[in-house]
Amino acid sequence: MNWILDRIALILAAIACALGAWAFYRYTGQWAGPIIMTVVIVGLFVENHRLRKLLAAHGIESRPRGRQKYLKALRRHDRPSSIRRPSNGVSVPGFIEACPKLLDHHTLASQE
Numbered sequence: 001m002n003w004i005l006d007r008i009a010l011i012l013a014a015i016a017c018a019l020g021a022w023a024f025y026r027y028t029g030q031w032a033g034p035i036i037m038t039v040v041i042v043g044l045f046v047e048n049h050r051l052r053k054l055l056a057a058h059g060i061e062s063r064p065r066g067r068q069k070y071l072k073a074l075r076r077h078d079r080p081s082s083i084r085r086p087s088n089g090v091s092v093p094g095f096i097e098a099c100p101k102l103l104d105h106h107t108l109a110s111q112e
Contacts, residue, residue: 025032052062
């Protein structure tokens with residue numbers, strides 16, 4: 001019996017989405033494309049800003065050259081003064097253990 005209610009709820013949600021899409025295109029007319037593109041571009045900038053803050057919280061430079069310096073320093077097991085230390089107090093070995101992909105990259109680079 002629950003599956004019937006689930007199917008009915010799914011159909012109602014689909015109808016609501018279809019009505020919303022129709023109303024959006026009906027009332028925005030030729031401006032629908034630019035509005036959607038603006039929302040997407042703003043969303044990308046917001047997501048990029050959020051991810052850069054997340055990288056900075058882990059002490060990783062968000063610029064590619066800075067990230068390469070950081071990974072080279074991890075491979076050498078030292079920290080030059082040009083590389084910013086993590087602001088949240090996470091040590092470099094603790095950070096490597098927390099990031100399996102970085103750990104794989106680090107161990108592969110050290111074996112070469």
